[in-house]
Amino acid sequence: MKRFWKWFGTILVVLVALILIFNAQIKGLMVKELAQEQLTSVTRKQIKQNELRDGSFNYSKVKPITAKQVVRANLKHNAAVLGKIAIPAVNLKLPIVKGMDDTALSTGAGTMKPDEKMGHGNYALAGHYMTQKGALFSPLEDTKIGDLVYITDLKNVYIYKITLKQIISPHATWMINDQKGSKLLSLVTCADGGANRWIVQGDLVQTQVANRATLSTFS
Numbered sequence: 170m171k172r173f174w175k176w177f178g179t180i181l182v183v184l185v186a187l188i189l190i191f192n193a194q195i196k197g198l199m200v201k202e203l204a205q206e207q208l209t210s211v212t213r214k215q216i217k218q219n220e221l222r223d224g225s226f227n228y229s230k231v232k233p234i235t236a237k238q239v240v241r242a243n244l245k246h247n248a249a250v251l252g253k254i255a256i257p258a259v260n261l262k263l264p265i266v267k268g269m270d271d272t273a274l275s276t277g278a279g280t281m282k283p284d285e286k287m288g289h290g291n292y293a294l295a296g297h298y299m300t301q302k303g304a305l306f307s308p309l310e311d312t313k314i315g316d317l318v319y320i321t322d323l324k325n326v327y328i329y330k331i332t333l334k335q336i337i338s339p340h341a342t343w344m345i346n347d348q349k350g351s352k353l354l355s356l357v358t359c360a361d362g363g364a365n366r367w368i369v370q371g372d373l374v375q376t377q378v379a380n381r382a383t384l385s386t387f388s
Contacts, residue, residue, distance in 0.1 A: 197304040199239045203246075204277050204305075207264040208387065211250045213323040219249035224268025226283055228342070231269055233363060234297045234305075242275035251322065252287065253387045254278050254294065258316040259308035262387055265320065269295055278306065281345055281357070287320055288327045288376055291353040293345035298359040298367075306358035309369050318354055318371050319386045326383045329354040329371030336360045337368050344368055 249267035264277035281293035296306030352373035
């Protein structure tokens with residue numbers, strides 16, 4: 170019996186060590202799977218229902234993503250998906266989710282302001298930066314001026330061209346305010362290990378009706 174418990178303890182230690190070592194990879198795989206499932210399953214009817222749901226927009230409650238948050242988001246599976254975002258140049262494809270709570274930001278790109286409307290004002294989205302390349306908003310770091318960003322509510326597809334990319338202070342929240350006469354898209358994620366923020370902004374250049382051809386960008 171002593172030998173059994175000795176081996177059991179050794180195996181347990183090894184398993185815990187492996188989980189700690191591969192924690193980032195596991196989180197990355199889980200969020201990618203959750204995002205992909207929401208991308209492929211959301212319907213226009215669900216989006217219209219989700220537009221009526223409440224969301225959390227308290228920036229101070231946003232914390233670095235943890236494995237616990239990702240597991241909880243997978244179990245709940247109830248993020249209020251409002252649409253999709255794609256940046257082909259950096260292979261970013263994510264669901265757009267209402268608000269900035271743990272479930273929303275573990276699933277995709279969260280809206281930063283209540284009652285945002287695609288194609289109007291300054292449509293602002295936030296997403297976690299992950300060390301696992303390609304997960305959530307980490308590809309924003311590789312975007313370039315002139316890249317195209319596509320967002321859709323499955324009714325229309327809105328195409329923006331990136332005109333600004335820079336690192337800003339976490340306190341520069343004025344960057345996501347509406348600007349008179351402008352139709353902007355603002356994408357925000359962590360920079361410098363969380364000390365600052367990347368902001369990528371683009372101008373609306375085209376609006377298309379959503380159909381099989383125009384939605385292929387998100388597949």
